[in-house]
Amino acid sequence: MEKLAFPAPIVQIEDDRTATSVEALKRAILDNLYYIVGTTQANASNQEFFAAVAYTVRDRILARWFATLACYKQQDVRVVCYLSAEFLMGPHLANNLLNLDLEEPIRQAVAELGRDLGVIEEQESEPGLGNGGLGRLAACYLDSMATLGVPAIGYGIRYEFGIFSQQIRDGWQVELTDYWLRYGNPWEIRHPHEAVEVGYGGRTEGWTDSTGRYRVRWVPASVVRGVPYNTPIVGYRSGIANDLRLWRSESTESFYFDRFNSGDYQGAVAGKTFAENISKVLYPNDEEIQGKELRLQQQYFFTSCALQDMIRLHLRAGRQIDTFHEKWAIQLNDTHPSIGVAELMRLLVDEHGLDWEKAWEITSNTFSYTNHTLLPEALERWPRPMFASILPRHLEIINEINARFLSEVRKHFDGDEARVSRMSIIDEHGEKFVRMANLACVGSYRVNGVAALHTELLKKEVLRDFYELWPEKFINVTNGVTPRRWLAVSNPEQSALMTRRVGNGWLNNLDELKQLEGLAEDAAFRAEWRRVQHDVKVRLTNYILEATGISVDPSSMFDVLVKRIHEYKRQHLKVLHILTLYFRLKRKPNLEMAPRTFLFGGKAAPGYAMAKLIIKLINSVAEVVNTDPDVKHRLKVVFLPDYDVSLGQKVYPAADLSEQISTAGKEASGTGNMKFAMNGALTIGTLDGANIEIRDAVGHENFFLFGLTADQVQSTLAQGYRPRAIYESNPFLREVIDSISSGQFSHRDQNLFRPLLDQLLNSDPYLLFADYQSYIDCQDRVTEIYRDQEQWSRMAILNAARMGKFSSDRSIREYSENIWRVAAITLC
Template identity: 75%
Template sequence: MVKQTTKEHDLIVDDERTSNTVAALKQGILDNLFYVVGKRVEVATDLDHFTALAYTVRDRILARWLTTREDYAKHNVRTVYYLSAEFLMGPYLANNLLNLGIEDVIRQAVAELDLDLNHLIGRESEPGLGNGGLGRLAACYLDSLATLGVPAMGYGIRYEFGMFHQAIRDGWQVEMTDYWLRYGNPWEIRRPQACVEVGFGGHTQSWADSFGEYKVLWSPNEIVKGVPFDTPILGYRSGVANTLRLWRSEANESFYFDRFNSGDYEGAVGAKVFAENISKVLYPNDEEIRGKELRLQQQYFFTSCSLQDMIRRHETAGHSLENFHEQCTVQLNDTHPSIGVAELMRLLVDIHGFDWDKAWEITSHTFNYTNHTLLPEALERWPLRIFGLLLPRHLELIYEINARFLTIVRAKFPNDEARVARMSIIDEHGERYVRMAYLACVGSSHINGVAKLHTELLKSDVLHDFYELWPEKFINVTNGVTPRRWLAVSNPEQSELMTSKIGLGWIGDLDQLSQLERYAEDSTFRSEWRGVQHAVKVRLAQYIAEKTGVSVDPSSMFDAQVKRIHEYKRQHLNVLYILTQYYRLKKDPTLEISPRTFLFGGKAAPGYFMAKLIIKLITSVAEVVNNDPEVNRQLKVVFLPDYNVTFGQLVYPAADLSEQISTAGKEASGTGNMKFAMNGALTIGTLDGANIEIRDAVGHENFFLFGLTAAEVAARKAAGYHPHQIYESNGALREVIDGIGSGRFSRGDGSLFRPLVDSLLNSDPYLLFADYQSYVDCQDRVCKMYRDPEAWSRMSIYNAARMGQFSSDRSIRDYCKDIWNITRFEIGAGVPASK
């Protein structure tokens, strides 16, 4: 027995009970099966065994988790608070086994209980708490923060229903409920003692106190309770376990007997319904006003809960709120938590009695803002009528923040009222809006983009006025992804081969992959590399057959485009190339091409008609191509439904070619491009987002480049872009577009894809036609290269070996150095480590 003393009580840790011997692990699984799950072995299901195993692993994390929190408190560390409306964590079990370093011994223990570890790992429900890249990036950053020993805490919403399950029916996306909590969540711990209250609506009253100070009282007409659920986030072999705290909304009073007794049966539970709706589902469709209201409620709810919690933690540690910004740094992951700027001001001024200037000093030195988009429509704006009804006090605060800010603008740029109007947090054009990105810019110490091109475009275009006012605020931190999940866990075959040559160090230090470069010219190693890649493709082919019934050849090129479905990401440009090849083969069945399997995956936003139509186009083309015996030995098209982290762990390792074909200047960064390249896929892409940095890192000769640059896209649009002229002048493109419009790929229905065809012919907002021929020519180069397996393998190895800088560990080190001014902390060492 080991005894550890804390401030509150003596904590007894039984080393034998939570040791990592096979015997202790077997006993732990059996104990948790009986005492936690409540089942005997002879009647337990696979889900029961998974749950017992998960609790057994969690038992071995808890001591690290508690020790981490105690050491942070003891040494008075500065803490990073990462606010994100999404955390797409993925399944925990396999990742925790890797980070604990106990996979082999767990596998043996499970086998001795006549169970299969891989099968149990597959029983875990995935928390669908994110739409895509934003939430997955947040998850990667939490992994790296813990791995690097950075004191940190993630805050978000514990959505009861996550990102919808996607089914494909008659080629169309159908959204289905994702009740990921149906069987519980063994990794989380409910903390009701740390509940907070959050208000909505109501009215404000102002007065001058006896000292003549202006005071305001906000009286909300709805108050909900935020209940935290904590999950330990374990670092890779670091001894550190940070916390992800997700908030669930509950009613203060779930049932009102007085209303029930008076016959108001709906009113008796009305507060419960209102409160629980807030954390019910991830990002409701905001096409309707109610959807917009609920989305704003969600954003304010988790941000207010989190800030109140930070203040409580800060004061409990014995600190004064006057130095809140010295102990706490808050990162806003996009605009969703940007209401935090007004909320922290409210808490400091209205609740804790600070004067405005001191409160603003604390607030503006607490927050930092990460921008994730170059699309103006994605910079959130809230209509004043909705904002004022839900958050009347915050609207008053924003008016005051804006008035003081515009005074600064006028002083720096006198007699430039056009600039003042452009920069105002309140958009006065037509219906008035609150510009949330501008609130974040005004209230943050730093503003960062997520790729070099993205940051430069923020400076020159999207946030140009703010850059001219505060150039020192703007910093670039290129995104990264964790090599733990996206290589070590998802691609064990390739990981084992790499480890056999360079050791295990690369898992915690991805720069060590550069040692693989010396093997790129070794024909024996290239053969081994092809062998493990083929094995991974066989596994994916089996999955495709099970999920879709489509049989694909693992020796064909796996050409993958898996990401959110959006016009700017140009999945339909990929389809145009597929149809170009289709027509070529129909004209000449003897044409020599590299057999290719085109893999698509991704979800369209429920209210985004054109994205849904693109999915229908992909599935309709697949129906024709896959059933045509003249072409289906050379071409296969597969749309894999319900793309998520689990699915990604199968696709990223198996891809030969990564499609990163967004219109230049539209993708902020991308992280799928990094995951593919890290696993050895070659990239075909534009000079967009992080593609530019990936191309520079892996070597221009190992990247298939096509298309206009961001500057050329802007110039083309400025000069007047006429897609119909390109259609008329390019016979191959005209044949493809006419085929889509004729109904050839829609069972004779010529009207089905008319909205898509008309959009391309008349406006083509994302310049598919302008890049079409360059894309086709580049794809022809890809075909030629794939027919030379030695050359392809050499390029693949160089791609994987040169991806060290795209680890999220490097991103977090950049944040620590350039934005957060924070040092690493080595658990047990008693002192912070160097930056």
């Protein structure tokens, strides 16, 4: 297979309507204001002006999109289909302007029309169609596939309501509806003529066809329409525009007149209500999903829509159905779309008449599966009775897949019935469950982890049985992030500095930033680096004051922990460190210490009580620390509400210290760690996920390491871990825990944080106490080095210079060459 290479530069595609001169852009913006938005230049709000600019940019993307589709057809390419329940794309406008090389002409056109492009960009509603890392990774991968010229379609759900908006009231998280479609979405194009139908419930019927072959017909109890909305995803100056196709659920019959006429007013719209609920809202991570019918309905909905769409495109191209696997490579982004294994079998066997063996050959050579978790509870499984009620035909197919698979297992491991039980797709114990990770492993020709340690732990622990049966299936592809959004768009100041010194080739070859290594020894460059970093921090400081009312010092160290709130990510360990410093300063007010601003951000799933209590603890500590005259100029604690991609673009560039402190062996990879380091932040972290590879890349001397290793974590727990003994033996830890317990940070309410403290003292499943002293000692080293700004700047520059491996472009090359078997294309 041809190695991936960047597509050759193409001649710009434009005509009079889509010309890119400033005058043409001004005319287009005014036309779109008048004819599409329905207002005039004089009356347009900034929101309306944003829509006009977005339509103007989209028009210029469409020419590339149609040219790309025509080229794919002409070259008869194999297409990657990235199936993901989440796509956290972030705002499109700034990213599209960068990738189209339109930022300066648009900026000038907007300015000549009396507006400011920065203000206009702030009007864009962020589509919050993901919880965090999983959806953000999918977005980075779409960007890289378009940049590299990899033929691809992203398939997912067009949730009407995305991840909730977060407010902080009295220190507590409050969830509000995220109606991101309030003002419409100018980037998407609805295609109702390509809608498909998706069934639920009902029964199956066996019958014998004219050739004497036994067949099965599924008779669903209800059917919904899946309507696709396409968003073109343009690559960085590649001329390629791939497709993000999100599906909205609609009723096949919006209103039943017969029920209405008989007085059944609710029944008249019941079908519409059921159908529209499927794509209504994104489920937050960490909610208990077992038994939640809607989650399974959602997963089946978009997966079935996607597979029907692929088959339609395959047959429309004049191909035979038995060549499907030759032209489509389907990546399952975690277990959410793994029902696709059974659905493709159903479509091939029931709808297209293939025999089982041929259908299985096609299916098992089409799917590959990315595992994103080491937490056993995060491996989806569905109660068998519920599964049968929603997808009766699919349960029959899964039972058949399982019977054939277990026969193979018994051939390889004769007499090992315990192994057979563990590997079965159906968990036969108790209530009985359908194990979706097992289905994904059985039905995929490749299974990959997302960091070197994660993949090894999959082989040794989580998926050990499958690895021992099929070692050739398993492969690692370490995650990556796009430098276009996470450097060029989010950190224009530092990007300009880099480009002045090494050129702009780093935007599609991040390894070119290695040229900065030599400049780390240049005192003048280090000074320039610090000036730029200070300007970036001032930008975030202004935002913090506006968003929270808290004034922070941009010359202080910005110590940042932003990610989904979860016990294994250990935001509360960071709180223990803050309080340790606080009590040091209370004992010695004249203690020499570099001022620190501690920044937190992230959302807790609405039903995750302990995570929400951690948010309350952070804010309660902030309330005391920020108002204490003994420390207020040296310690500041800020919780940034409603953390999302837009806020991330402000936070990552401004960080001095990146907190990656999860319990070793719990984080699959992480991508925030990459974004921070790419922007020059130094990392304090455990040997977990991609931290290991980042440390190796930037140099061990440029990474602040603490804590137990994954093996030591397992050993500690196996030996009978006693956190209370650590508490009793460490006076500083005891002082911190006792202060929380006494109500010092909860207006003397000694019960508020009792659930959190009781867990830490009695079980501490994520080993905060075990890692506490190592973390404090490492943080003291951070403080010491930060006082030497020349040394800190040197280390920061080397971090940014050595992050080439963690571009999502590298990840996509590895997927393309080692899993998907696709080659890059150039436009025809």
